[in-house]
Amino acid sequence: MQAVIEARELTKSFGSFIAANKLTFDVMPGEIFGFLGANGAGKTTAMRMLCGLSIPTSGEARIAGFDVYTQTEKIKQNIGYMSQKFSLYEDLTVKENIRFYGGIYGLKIPQIKKKTDELLHELQLTQEADKLVRELPLGWKQKLSFSVALVHDPKIVFLDEPTGGVDPITRRQFWDLIYYATSKGITVFVTTHYMDEAEYCNRVSIMVDGVIEALDKPSVLKQKFNVDSMEEVFYLLARKAKRSE
Amino acid sequence: MWIVWKRYFIYWPEKQNVASNVKQLFIFIQKEFKHVFRDRKTLLMLFGMPTTQIILFGFALTNEIKNSEVAVLDAAKTELSQSIIQTIDASTYFDVRYHIQNTKQAETLFQKGKIKAVVVIPVEFKEAAFAQQPNDIQLITDASDPNVSTTIRNYLTTILNSFFAEKNKQAASMQIVPEVRMLYNPELKGAFNFVPGVISLVLMLVCTMMSSVSIVREKEMGTMEILLVSPFKPLYIIISKLAPYFLISIFNLVFILVLSVTLLGLSIKGSVLLLVLASALFIITSLAIGLLISTTAKSQQNAMMISLLGMMLPTMLLTGFMFPIENMPLGLQMLSNIVPSRWFFIIIKNVMLKGLGFMHVWKEMGILTLMAFLLLVVSIRKFKIRLQE
Amino acid sequence: MIEVNNIVKTYNKGKVKALNGISFSVGKGEVLGLIGPDGAGKTSLFRILTTLLLPDSGEAQVNNFHVVTNFNDIRTCVGYMPGRFSLYLDLTVEENLHFFATVFNTTIEENYHLIKDIYEQLQPFKERKAGKLSGGMKQKLALCCALIHKPAVLFLDEPTTGVDVVSRKEFWQMLGRLKEQGLTILVSTPYMDEALLCDRIAFMHKGDILSINTPKEILASFHRELFAIKTTKTFQLLNALRSLPDTYTCFAFGESIHWVPKIHTTPSALQSIIQALDENATLEKINPTLEDCFIDLLNQPNASSN
Numbered sequence: 001m002q003a004v005i006e007a008r009e010l011t012k013s014f015g016s017f018i019a020a021n022k023l024t025f026d027v028m029p030g031e032i033f034g035f036l037g038a039n040g041a042g043k044t045t046a047m048r049m050l051c052g053l054s055i056p057t058s059g060e061a062r063i064a065g066f067d068v069y070t071q072t073e074k075i076k077q078n079i080g081y082m083s084q085k086f087s088l089y090e091d092l093t094v095k096e097n098i099r100f101y102g103g104i105y106g107l108k109i110p111q112i113k114k115k116t117d118e119l120l121h122e123l124q125l126t127q128e129a130d131k132l133v134r135e136l137p138l139g140w141k142q143k144l145s146f147s148v149a150l151v152h153d154p155k156i157v158f159l160d161e162p163t164g165g166v167d168p169i170t171r172r173q174f175w176d177l178i179y180y181a182t183s184k185g186i187t188v189f190v191t192t193h194y195m196d197e198a199e200y201c202n203r204v205s206i207m208v209d210g211v212i213e214a215l216d217k218p219s220v221l222k223q224k225f226n227v228d229s230m231e232e233v234f235y236l237l238a239r240k241a242k243r244s245e
Numbered sequence: 246m247w248i249v250w251k252r253y254f255i256y257w258p259e260k261q262n263v264a265s266n267v268k269q270l271f272i273f274i275q276k277e278f279k280h281v282f283r284d285r286k287t288l289l290m291l292f293g294m295p296t297t298q299i300i301l302f303g304f305a306l307t308n309e310i311k312n313s314e315v316a317v318l319d320a321a322k323t324e325l326s327q328s329i330i331q332t333i334d335a336s337t338y339f340d341v342r343y344h345i346q347n348t349k350q351a352e353t354l355f356q357k358g359k360i361k362a363v364v365v366i367p368v369e370f371k372e373a374a375f376a377q378q379p380n381d382i383q384l385i386t387d388a389s390d391p392n393v394s395t396t397i398r399n400y401l402t403t404i405l406n407s408f409f410a411e412k413n414k415q416a417a418s419m420q421i422v423p424e425v426r427m428l429y430n431p432e433l434k435g436a437f438n439f440v441p442g443v444i445s446l447v448l449m450l451v452c453t454m455m456s457s458v459s460i461v462r463e464k465e466m467g468t469m470e471i472l473l474v475s476p477f478k479p480l481y482i483i484i485s486k487l488a489p490y491f492l493i494s495i496f497n498l499v500f501i502l503v504l505s506v507t508l509l510g511l512s513i514k515g516s517v518l519l520l521v522l523a524s525a526l527f528i529i530t531s532l533a534i535g536l537l538i539s540t541t542a543k544s545q546q547n548a549m550m551i552s553l554l555g556m557m558l559p560t561m562l563l564t565g566f567m568f569p570i571e572n573m574p575l576g577l578q579m580l581s582n583i584v585p586s587r588w589f590f591i592i593i594k595n596v597m598l599k600g601l602g603f604m605h606v607w608k609e610m611g612i613l614t615l616m617a618f619l620l621l622v623v624s625i626r627k628f629k630i631r632l633q634e
Numbered sequence: 635m636i637e638v639n640n641i642v643k644t645y646n647k648g649k650v651k652a653l654n655g656i657s658f659s660v661g662k663g664e665v666l667g668l669i670g671p672d673g674a675g676k677t678s679l680f681r682i683l684t685t686l687l688l689p690d691s692g693e694a695q696v697n698n699f700h701v702v703t704n705f706n707d708i709r710t711c712v713g714y715m716p717g718r719f720s721l722y723l724d725l726t727v728e729e730n731l732h733f734f735a736t737v738f739n740t741t742i743e744e745n746y747h748l749i750k751d752i753y754e755q756l757q758p759f760k761e762r763k764a765g766k767l768s769g770g771m772k773q774k775l776a777l778c779c780a781l782i783h784k785p786a787v788l789f790l791d792e793p794t795t796g797v798d799v800v801s802r803k804e805f806w807q808m809l810g811r812l813k814e815q816g817l818t819i820l821v822s823t824p825y826m827d828e829a830l831l832c833d834r835i836a837f838m839h840k841g842d843i844l845s846i847n848t849p850k851e852i853l854a855s856f857h858r859e860l861f862a863i864k865t866t867k868t869f870q871l872l873n874a875l876r877s878l879p880d881t882y883t884c885f886a887f888g889e890s891i892h893w894v895p896k897i898h899t900t901p902s903a904l905q906s907i908i909q910a911l912d913e914n915a916t917l918e919k920i921n922p923t924l925e926d927c928f929i930d931l932l933n934q935p936n937a938s939s940n
Contacts, residue, residue: 039768138671168826169933183870193798196887200888231799280724466723467716468720470681470686475738631688632686
């Protein structure tokens with residue numbers, strides 16, 4: 001199977017500071033890939049390069065088969081992005097938000113209509129379709145924001161700390177959505193501070209000081225470090241970190 | 246309500262010792278200065294703005310009519326008329342370029358844009374009976390730009406007035422001078438009228454905008470929560486937040502005055518003490534407005550917008566230094582009465598340019614004091630000792 | 635040290651309910667953890683107890699001072715760390731600490747012993763502006779600033795949100811040492827694993843306290859049978875389990891699925907139910923985690939009706 005994200009010695013430096021140092025990894029279609037790291041480890045820098053928002057200093061990377069140096073526009077059409085900070089327009093209704101993002105990604109009007117109905121139905125938000133996003137509870141906003149990131153059927157979706165501040169049930173409902181997306185073949189690339197969420201991932205990588213220190217299935221990593229949880233794995237690795245933000 | 250007010254604000258130091266309070270205030274104010282001096286943008290605004298405004302307003306305005314080309318139509322051709330023309334030509338503002346014979350020529354010169362004014366000395370000027378009246382001389386100006394035309398007319402009139410005054414020293418007391426304004430600005434420097442305007446603007450901006458933004462920033466950062474939860478009294482928080490801007494404003498005032506004196510050659514006619522006193526009053530008023538804005542503004546941008554739209558615009562438009570208030574519709578005239586800078590503008594114009602004393606500005610000072618007091622009371626009462634909901 | 639009695643707080647003239655009449659108390663030297671999602675009312679509670687907000691009704695006392703009438707006294711004896719780290723980003727580490735010490739009418743020297751452990755880690759950066767510190771460092775500095783006046787009660791509103799695991803661990807070690815010095819601490823957190831480190835925890839949801847007890851008691855109060863199922867097809871099995879009438883709840887939990895069946899039967903009978911859905915799945919009876927307990931509480935009818 002062809003990897004959907006291929007990174008080879010991907011490096012980004014700012015002056016003498018190497019934010020991301022020779023990152024090499026593959027992510028397979030339909031995989032949930034956890035991208036972990038302490039504050040300042042270089043996660044954001046790496047993610048920006050993979051999204052085509054920032055040109056690498058050296059190394060290679062192909063996202064959905066497109067080159068991060070030359071085909072950033074193609075990349076953008078094939079990825080979805082969601083973060084806790086960036087998401088929806090609070091002063092637009094649920095419907096208007098979906099329509100807007102559909103429009104941005106160049107969906108045709110009948111397509112948008114169909115997508116809107118589908119999404120509202122999947123999320124059981126039909127009743128709230130004409131409510132302002134501002135009025136929705138945080139959990140619903142997160143779910144909606146995830147679905148909107150998928151409105152153009154991207155191959156990969158990048159989630160930057162998607163689930164903060166919600167109760168455990170809502171958080172799991174969100175993960176149900178992620179599972180559902182991967183069952184349709186979408187690849188999920190996710191960063192999180194919740195180490196238990198790291199255990200939901202098929203594979204995780206842990207970045208320390210710009211370098212990927214570990215990359216494997218959670219169960220294998222736990223075995224390797226002889227501990228019970230990803231939290232301890234992370235602690236053992238990140239404790240050595242010298243730099244911060 | 247009054248009890249609450251008394252309890253939270255007039256909580257005077259008998260309970261705590263004064264020395265530690267003073268120390269707290271001092272450290273707080275020191276911190277505030279650090280904020281100002283570590284932010285280049287703020288610094289640039291503080292000192293760059295008055296400098297550029299003074300220079301721009303000052304020079305742009307005088308340049309506007311410097312060396313304006315005029316034509317003369319001397320029908321009298323006497324010694325007197327010749328010396329009048331020489332006087333006009335000798336002034337830095339006018340160049341007598343054309344000597345014309347009839348008004349038709351004037352018209353073509355105007356149309357071609359060669360001249361800005363024509364000075365017509367009528368034949369009757371020969372007769373001694375008229376010779377002492379400057380008003381007999383006709384001034385024709387190009388009114389396509391009314392502001393320039395008015396200024397030119399005023400300047401020419403003044404030159405003529407002083408010429409005749411010089412000429413007939415004994416008769417000078419009899420003379421009726423229509424233009425009052427020029428009397429206090431004998432060197433005809435238009436920039437001077439803008440100095441009070443610039444002072445009002447800069448003080449308003451520093452006090453209102455910067456103080457409100459700096460208070461709202463503490464709310465945004467969450468530090469206000471900690472300050473409120475500390476034993477430091479809310480009134481002291483207010484004092485410490487406003488004091489630095491008071492000092493900076495006074496410094497700014499001095500800075501502008503020094504710039505005006507050195508760069509524009511302005512001489513301060515009246516009492517500097519009175520000037521500073523009036524400015525202090527105006528600064529307090531502006532700070533109170535800033536405090537008031539900070540109690541309602543939700544974000545720094547919000548505070549900035551309210552300060553700019555709510556305070557800068559009225560200051561520029563309704564103060565009288567850009568557009569004379571007398572020419573405004575009645576509604577706007579009434580509205581201008583509640584703009585503090587309007588009164589401040591009158592005071593400094595009178596003190597600085599006309600050299601008038603306290604007796605001539607006490608009314609305006611009184612209005613400003615009242616405004617400062619009312620605004621301070623309202624804004625301090627509105628300042629929340631708890632968080633807003 | 636903290637007494638809360640039937641506190642009600644609403645916003646927007648009663649339209650938004652933040653706290654629906656909650657009561658609890660915290661003893662001296664106790665660490666009480668408030669666990670709950672955003673909007674549960676944690677921050678409102680903190681602000682009422684630190685005298686920043688007035689409750690609509692109800693009574694509360696901190697260190698025997700009433701939060702409404704004696705608020706000036708409370709303000710001298712509590713330390714507070716609001717949601718985001720409230721520091722002056724353009725002041726250096728040392729300047730921040732010095733400033734807050736002065737505002738609280740004390741000096742760094744006077745109470746240096748309280749912050750010594752924490753401040754020593756910041757010492758190398760004391761000339762650095764707070765804005766240039768990492769999340770973990772900012773958090774430590776904010777804690778120093780909240781401790782510098784030797785408060786009797788410490789209020790920490792989500793001090794570890796957005797901070798990585800390493801800093802979080804260190805932070806809780808510090809709280810442990812402060813507790814030993816007799817400090818009473820009220821702390822909120824979205825992380826269940828941190829809750830275990832508190833003496834008692836209160837699960838908050840939509841303005842109510844669903845349960846308040848020691849972690850041990852809370853775990854013991856979980857009365858259902860809980861099974862962990864391991865499978866490679868998590869999503870498919872989750873869906874299949876959910877459509878079973880015998881399923882009470884089932885949620886993904888890390889690498890496994892936590893399944894609470896409605897029926898009481900032998901493990902082998904359950905094993906066969908599972909294997910009918912996914913032949914590779916394995917089943918194991920496990921003890922609940924705090925998160926299981928919270929989910930269970932959330933699923934009770936009185937919790938979801940609000």
